[in-house]
Amino acid sequence: MARVVRFHRHGGPEVLRIETVDLARPGRGEVRIRVKALGLNRAEALLRSGSYIETPVLPSGLGLEAAGLVETVGEGVAGFAPGEAVSIVPPRSMVRWPAYGDLATFPAELVVRHPPSLSFEAAAAVWMPYLTAYGALIDIARLGAQDRVVITAASSSVGLAAIQIANRVGATTIAVTRTSAKAQALREAGAAYVIASAEEDLGGRLTDIAGPEGVRVAFDPIGGPIFEPLTAAMSRGGVLIEYGGLSPEPTPFPLFAVLAKSLTLRGYLVHEITGDPARLEAAKAFILDGLASGSLRPVIARTFAFEEIVEAHRFLESNDQFGKIVVTV
Template identity: 80%
Template sequence: MPPPAPGEVRIRVKALGLNRAEALMRAGTYIESPALPSGLGLEAAGIVDAVGAGVEDVAPGDAVSIVPPVSMARWPAYGELINVPAALVVRHPPSLGWEAAAALWMAYLTAYGALIDIARLGKGDFVVVTAASSSVGLAAIQLAKLVGAIPIAVTRTSAKRQALLAQGAAHVVATAEEDLGARLAAIAGAQGVRVVLDAVGGPIFEPLAAAMSRGGILIEYGGLSSEPTPFPLFAALSKSLTLRGYLVHEILADPARLAAATAFIRQGLAAGALRPVVARTFAFDEIVEAHRYLESNQQFGKIVVTV
């Protein structure tokens, strides 16, 4: 293991947070194409083992977690010891254990960037969150509730309805059992849905757009559906909608926006309004099984691997 370079921190990893991005990169379908052999991983929590020249904000022995790097090929998190830029290292709130700390930053930074930084979600706004039982979906529901918005959780079946309501969803719509457009119209009424946070795409795109209010914004951050995604032309024209692609890299690459995001999230954690949800924990030598579980879509919240 090389020593940390100037501006780097070496961390003895205690826990890893798994993300779908890692499965996509492993399969060769991610936005980043690594040169093989390559590492994987975007999230970790652990103890500072050593610091490189010029690092002053953390010291050996500090408990820290990492903000996801822009490139996991360059800064992979899967490992017992990892070197990462000091700018990515955060002292997480002491109330969090290793598993929760490893489940924190990707989900909450993604949700914050979309809902707070871009959409300016506020009190009384209806917001639709698809893939609601994912770690990002649950973070989005909690953030929406924190700012006084009305989160509508969209999921495939009603199996997770009660769990989503317990996490703060005001309404739950099961797309395999209900008409999405009709339910959203009944819930939001004449006011309409001002913000949609969608990770799915595909056929639900049109009923989502149809339920939106004039001047609403639909933020697309994924593409889980294997079916074509139609462009909702007439809804976009008649309602002056904004349809926007989004990656968390927008926040990660902007120091001022990242600082605002981490401060907001830390305040929410301290107040007890935000709390990472861990679906299941695996041991490090069960990483294959952990990835298989990730790809099964059975989880409610974050999958964590302990090292």
């Protein structure tokens, strides 16, 4: 038997329930994990509320990130032994492989031995943010030391991972946050520049920072009206990578900026990386090396107990966090 979090109807955090269920043995190519910590993602709030790209059959589990100990391996799995500490690369479907539980099963190819120096809490905060940021900035944009990159929603776990990855390759980071409340923390986290978009002229500040050369890479999960000042400040041949749609407002297509500068506006999901074995191995090597060297360090905003999953989701939706929300099991 396993304790898992499920929801029987779509809605707010209050629809989440902790239930006891029978868990099937791991199938061929799967590994069962005794979960010690969970990393929370906004995608889980979207699934719970009925607005995610995946449509669950109710009741449904949820969750994309976990760390814990190998408990059982399925047929055909080699290289893992019970008791080993591991963390999980997010699966394509959290409905098929939900992480929220004290036991959870995942495909073996998504199970990773993380550096032993990482706590379970830190290990549960690694793969979604760092794979998302790596895929956009390194795999797609080929970010390098000569580049300026603007990172919106910079205080999120993905935003902070992007700052660290950009710094690791020597790029100049421009963090965008809504107000100045998190500005100093972002500077301490490694941002070279910080812009409070609700208090400053975003386009003007970007132009002041980047000068006539502009910003080559923009990394944004918001969309909406921010597209216009972002693209206005970009360099010729620049790329705007969009990995979300948090803005409730329509997203304009900045036609003349795109034409005049030959810009690329590119949609991106982390599944591009996790679904491609060669690209995933390159990403894992980059991230594991950064974790081992200390240049990549997961930032944990707050930790909740498993029994506080409703409160954890409320905090997730408050936008008050700086970094990753972790639930201990």
